[in-house]
Structure formats: structure tokens, C-alpha cells
Amino acid sequence: MTTMMNNDDETFEDMASDGWISQQRRLWRAGGCPSGDVIDAMRASHNVSKKGPSGVSAVDYNQVAGSLVGWHNGDDHIIPDAACDDYEALGLDPVTEDQMGKDWFAFDVWRFQKDHGLYPNGYLDQTTWDKLLSTYAPVADEDDYIVISGSRQRVDADMSEIDYRTFHTHRKYDLSRFKHYKKRKANADVRLIVMHWGGFDIDHLARVFSTPNRKVSSHGAFGPDVFAQYYDLKTATTWHAGYVNRFSIGFDIAQQPGVSHLARYKAKDYDVEIIDHPKPRRPGTPKKILSIEPRTLATAAAVVRWVAREVGIPLQVPRHKDGSLSYDVFDRQTLQNGEFKGIVGHFHISGRKWDPLPWWTQFAEALGTVPDGQAAENSST
Ligand SMILES: [Zn+2]
Numbered sequence: 433m434t435t436m437m438n439n440d441d442e443t444f445e446d447m448a449s450d451g452w453i454s455q456q457r458r459l460w461r462a463g464g465c466p467s468g469d470v471i472d473a474m475r476a477s478h479n480v481s482k483k484g485p486s487g488v489s490a491v492d493y494n495q496v497a498g499s500l501v502g503w504h505n506g507d508d509h510i511i512p513d514a515a516c517d518d519y520e521a522l523g524l525d526p527v528t529e530d531q532m533g534k535d536w537f538a539f540d541v542w543r544f545q546k547d548h549g550l551y552p553n554g555y556l557d558q559t560t561w562d563k564l565l566s567t568y569a570p571v572a573d574e575d576d577y578i579v580i581s582g583s584r585q586r587v588d589a590d591m592s593e594i595d596y597r598t599f600h601t602h603r604k605y606d607l608s609r610f611k612h613y614k615k616r617k618a619n620a621d622v623r624l625i626v627m628h629w630g631g632f633d634i635d636h637l638a639r640v641f642s643t644p645n646r647k648v649s650s651h652g653a654f655g656p657d658v659f660a661q662y663y664d665l666k667t668a669t670t671w672h673a674g675y676v677n678r679f680s681i682g683f684d685i686a687q688q689p690g691v692s693h694l695a696r697y698k699a700k701d702y703d704v705e706i707i708d709h710p711k712p713r714r715p716g717t718p719k720k721i722l723s724i725e726p727r728t729l730a731t732a733a734a735v736v737r738w739v740a741r742e743v744g745i746p747l748q749v750p751r752h753k754d755g756s757l758s759y760d761v762f763d764r765q766t767l768q769n770g771e772f773k774g775i776v777g778h779f780h781i782s783g784r785k786w787d788p789l790p791w792w793t794q795f796a797e798a799l800g801t802v803p804d805g806q807a808a809e810n811s812s813t
Contacts, residue, residue: 489538490538490541490542490553490554490555491526491531491534491535491537491538491554493554493555493556493557494526494534494537494538494541494554494555494556495526495527495534497555497556497557498526498527498556501556501557501558501561502558502561502588503556503561503564504527508525509525509526509527511523511564512564512565512568512569514568514569515544515564515567515568518544518568519540519541519543519544520540521533521536521537521539521540522537522540522541522544524536524537525537526538526556537556538554538555539554541554541555541556541560542554544560544563544564545560548563548567550563558742562583562585565586566583566584570584571584571585571586573600573601576591576592576594576596577596577598578596578598578659578661578665578735578738578739578742579598579599579600579661579664579665580664580665580666580742580743581618581664581665581666581667582618582664582667584598584600585742587735587738588738591734591735591738593657594657594658594659594731594734594735595657595658595659596659596661597634597658597659597660597661598660598661599661599662599663602660604635604638605634605638605660605661605662606662607638607641607642607649607662607663608663608668610641610642610644610649612641612646612647612648612649612670612671613649613663613668613669613670613671614668614669614671614678615667615668615669616666616667616668616669616678617667618666618667620666620678620679621679621770622665622666622679622680622681622743622745623679623680623745623770623773623774624676624679624680624681624745624767624772624773624774624775624776625680625681625682625683625736625739625740625745625774625775625776626672626673626676626680626681626682626683626776626777626778626781627683627684627685627732627736627775627776627777627778627787627788627792627795628650628672628673628682628683628684628685628777628778628787628788629684629685629686629687629688629689629787629788629791630650630653630684630685630686630787631653631684631686631688632686632687632688632693632696633655633686633687633700634653634654634655634658634660634686636686637650637653637660637684637686638653638660638662641662647671648671648672649662649663649670649671649672649682650662650663650670650672650682650683650684651663651664651665651668651670651681651682651683652665652683652684652735653683653684653685653686654683654684654685654686654728654731654732654735655686655687655725655728655731656702656725656727656728656731657727657731658731659731659735660686665681665739665743666743670682672684672778673778673781673782674781674782675764675767675768676767676781679770681739681743681745683732683735683736685724685728685732685788685791686728687702687704687722687724687725687728688722689718689721689722689787689788689790689791690718690721690722691706691718691720691721691722693722694706694722697722697725702725703725703726703727704722704723704724704725705722705723706720706721706722706723707720707721707722707723708720708721709721709790710790710793712759712789713789713790714779714783714786714789717786717789721790723791724788724791724794724795729791729794729795729798730798732795732798733795733798733799733800736775736799737799737800740774740775745773745774745775746773746774747774747775747799747800747801748773748774748775748801749774749775749776749796749799749801750762750772750774750776750780751803755803757792757793757796758780759779759780759789759792760780761779761780761781761782761783762776762780762781767781774801775799775801777789777792777795779792
């Protein structure tokens with residue numbers, strides 16, 4: 433039996449020999465490497481729950497989850513130095529270390545979770561990673577971020593060509609003062625992203641949403657290489673699509689489809705042209721429309737993909753049984769009961785709406801969604 437020494441002189445090995453510590457180790461330890469099945473299950477469940485599946489030890493989870501959650505780049509883990517100063521074992525690499533190192537990594541994740549009011553299970557999952565970053569690497573005004581549940585979430589490194597203008601740093605996009613929204617609980621079940629078109633551009637749409645007698649709003653809007661965020665994605669219900677508002681996020685493609693706007697967009701160097709409305713076309717809608725600006729399309733797809741992952745919404749669009757895209761209107765119960773979760777157009781919700789039907793096929797392709805059972809083998813970024 434060793435005597436407990438002053439914390440500063442203690443090594444991991446010293447601590448490991450302590451009875452209490454050994455007992456704790458059993459809670460998050462498992463032997464060997466996770467099997468392929470376990471890894472597949474973890475990957476599959478990651479997008480939905482963003483937590484480790486039950487039955488997987490923290491050591492197994494941390495060996496595989498790093499690149500999914502974002503704290504491991506494949507070669508090295510990228511945990512802020514300041515965090516490793518406070519939690520020394522976070523400086524170990526849970527992928528390449530020996531079993532002892534892997535245990536200690538899980539242990540310090542567990543300690544960090546306990547110290548910061550998180551459920552302590554030793555998994556460095558998305559919630560824990562977000563807390564670690566907000567504690568040790570706060571996101572600055574000039575960083576690329578999107579606001580979810582009041583906290584700034586850094587976007588992925590490969591999304592840096594987009595200009596993020598959020599209501600945190602751009603007062604003209606802080607539309608909450610016009611009160612065209614409702615507060616939503618941070619733990620609300622947000623399971624749908626609804627795409628619209630609105631306004632001529634993000635500034636024009638912000639003005640539309642601030643007009644007192646027009647009680648409409650959406651969470652944000654896309655332009656060429658720009659995303660304006662008007663409301664918190666989780667804690668605000670915006671008014672964009674009727675009965676689905678309370679469980680959805682609404683986004684606008686800030687471009688109009690009418691051919692009469694061609695000159696306006698050409699003058700702003702938009703890469704748009706007049707095209708035939710692709711099939712299907714709803715009765716009473718124009719045969720000719722403007723194409724969607726390619727940079728706006730790419731921006732919308734990248735941000736929606738990222739938001740779906742962060743919020744835990746499946747990256748899928750409505751499809752028929754044979755896998756082809758569905759342009760049909762949902763019956764209310766299907767969406768209200770949560771039988772479909774994913775990304776839809778306004779035209780999927782109301783037969784009287786056609787936004788953004790003419791651009792939908794392109795958008796679904798840009799998102800990279802594939803029918804169930806046809807796993808995207810090479811869609812990883
Ligand atoms: Zn709409």
C-alpha cells in the first residue's frame with residue numbers, strides 16, 4: 433500500500449496503484465480494440481445521438497470517436513494545451529497510447545466532465561468536446577462560427593471560404609428585437625430543416641423579417657459564399673412553415689427565382705441564367721425560372737450538412753421506396769409524429785408553396801444524401 437503523495441509529485445502509475453482509482457478504472461476500461469461491428473455501430477449512432485452507444489466502454493469509444501467528434505485529425509489529437517495543463521492525461525493520445533495511457537485519458541475526460549457539470553462517463557463525445565472548447569478555446573468574434581443553444585460552435589476547417597455573419601456580432605442581423613419568433617427549450621426535439629427562398633439577398637430578407645406587420649422569420653439565409661444567422665438555431669422557434677415551426681429550423685436561400693430579376697443579379701455578378709423549370713412543376717408556377725447561384729447552392733449545402741450533424745438531424749431528404757426523390761406533400765401526422773426526420777423544402781409541407789422546388793434536385797445532390805441502404809462509401813470529407 434503506497435502512501436498518497438502530494439498531487440504534484442504523483443505519477444499516473446502512483447495513482448493507478450491507489451485502490452479507489454483501480455476501482456474507477458474498471459468503469460470505463462475495456463480490453464483490446466473495438467471490433468468492426470462496434471465501430472460501425474458507433475459511426476451509425478454518432479450522427480443521431482452524438483453520444484457513445486451504450487455497452488461500449490469509454491476507452492473503446494475514445495479510440496474511435498476522435499475524428500467523428502473533431503478532436504482527432506487522424507495523426508494527432510488536437511486538444512487545447514490549456515486543457516492539458518489542467519487535465520494532464522488529456523495530453524495523451526487515446527489512439528496510440530498503451531492501455532494505461534488510454535485508461536488515463538478516459539479518466540481525465542471523466543474528471544473534466546465531473547468538474548463541469550456534465551454526466552461523467554469518460555466519453556469525449558460532442559457535448560464534452562464543445563464544453564472543452566468553450567472552456568479552453570473560446571470562439572472569438574472574428575472566428576467562423578454558428579450559434580446553437582447560446583454558444584458559438586466553430587464550423588469545420590473546410591468551410592472557411594464562407595463568410596459567417598451571425599446576430600452575435602452583426603447587429604443588423606439580430607432580428608430578435610422585432611419579436612417575430614418564440615422562445616424554444618434548449619432540449620426541444622428539433623428534427624427537421626426546412627428550406628425556403630426569401631428576399632433578393634440576405635440584407636433585403638433581414639429587412640422583410642423586420643417589417644412590423646409581416647410576422648415571418650427564419651433562422652438564417654444563404655447568399656454567394658455568405659451565411660447570415662438571424663436567430664439561435666435551437667432556442668428560437670421562427671415563423672416560416674406553420675405547424676412544423678416548433679420542431680424545425682428554417683433557412684432561406686436569399687435569391688428569387690423569377691426571370692424578371694435576371695438583370696438585378698447579373699449586375700451583382702451572380703452566375704445565374706434563365707432555364708426551364710425542371711420536372712416536376714406545380715400547376716400555376718412559371719415554366720421559366722432563374723437558376724440558383726452556384727456559390728449560394730454550395731454554401732447552403734455545406735452549412736445545412738454541418739447543422740444537421742451538430743443538431744442531430746439525419747442527413748436525408750424525402751424519397752420514394754425506390755430511392756428516387758419525393759416532391760410530394762407530407763400529411764401532417766407523418767411530420768408531427770416524427771416519422772420523417774431530415775431536410776425538406778417548404779413545398780413538401782404545403783401544396784400551395786413551391787419554394788424551392790425548381791432547385792431541389794440540385795440541392796439534394798449537393799447535400800450528398802443517398803437513399804437508405806446505399807451507404808455513401810466515398811462521401812466522407
Ligand atoms: Zn417558404
